[in-house]
Amino acid sequence: xxxxxxxxxxxxxxxxxxxxxxxxxxxxxxxxxxxxxxxxxxxxxxxxxxxxxxxxxxxxxxxxxxxxxxxxxxxxxxxxxxxxxxxxxxxxxxxxxxxxxxxxxxxxxxxx
Amino acid sequence: xxxxxxxxxxxxxxxxxxxxxxxxxxxxxxxxxxxxxxxxxxxxxxxxxxxxxxxxxxxxxxxxxxxxxxxxxxxxxxxxxxxxxxxxxxxxxxxxxxxxxxxxxxxxxxxxxx
Numbered sequence: 001x002x003x004x005x006x007x008x009x010x011x012x013x014x015x016x017x018x019x020x021x022x023x024x025x026x027x028x029x030x031x032x033x034x035x036x037x038x039x040x041x042x043x044x045x046x047x048x049x050x051x052x053x054x055x056x057x058x059x060x061x062x063x064x065x066x067x068x069x070x071x072x073x074x075x076x077x078x079x080x081x082x083x084x085x086x087x088x089x090x091x092x093x094x095x096x097x098x099x100x101x102x103x104x105x106x107x108x109x110x111x112x
Numbered sequence: 113x114x115x116x117x118x119x120x121x122x123x124x125x126x127x128x129x130x131x132x133x134x135x136x137x138x139x140x141x142x143x144x145x146x147x148x149x150x151x152x153x154x155x156x157x158x159x160x161x162x163x164x165x166x167x168x169x170x171x172x173x174x175x176x177x178x179x180x181x182x183x184x185x186x187x188x189x190x191x192x193x194x195x196x197x198x199x200x201x202x203x204x205x206x207x208x209x210x211x212x213x214x215x216x217x218x219x220x221x222x223x224x225x226x
Contacts, residue, residue, distance in 0.1 A: 008152065032211045043202055043217035044155070051212060088154065098143045098206040098213055099170075103155040 006103035021088030116218035131190040135203030142208035144186035
């Protein structure tokens with residue numbers, strides 16, 4: 001079983017809708033959770049990270065963490081065609097320094 | 113502006129060749145990483161370095177070695193390239209001290225081994 005799981009998609013949403021991306025992880029020692037966005041042919045770039053249970057908002061993006069259920073999600077409000085990309089969930093395990101374990105990514109398509 | 117650079121965007125090598133991939137960061141970061149990215153498998157960590165001359169194996173170190181002689185430079189070496197090492201290789205760096213520190217990625221090197 002992979003340590004970090006994501007639905008590969010594609011997830012297709014209409015422009016202006018809310019896109020919901022989900023990620024589950026297996027290691028209960030995980031302490032920090034990251035969402036990276038990767039456009040086709042480009043390298044990943046950080047959108048946001050979360051380490052406490054609950055919600056964290058940054059502009060149109062909201063990360064949600066539930067450690068008891070071992071999942072983290074990313075909501076994108078008012079989705080735009082420019083949000084079309086692959087979204088990578090990454091998990092930092094306690095005492096692993098800055099090492100991250102990545103999920104396989106979810107491809108999001110926002111249709112005009 | 114933070115920057116991680118990689119020596120080549122595209123590289124074509126033959127089976128059995130020794131291959132060097134270079135990564136340089138200008139942010140004075142302690143930690144540097146090499147990943148490979150394959151469709152459906154996401155990013156997988158090959159090696160990690162937390163200081164000059166220090167290295168740790170990641171999830172898939174077989175067939176690879178690394179070198180970190182200077183803080184800003186981290187090299188990935190394929191001792192004898194094989195076709196199953198055809199992949200996108202990504203280098204990243206991060207400041208030490210907090211698990212929340214962002215990893216910054218280079219543009220990637222697409223390696224094809226024939």
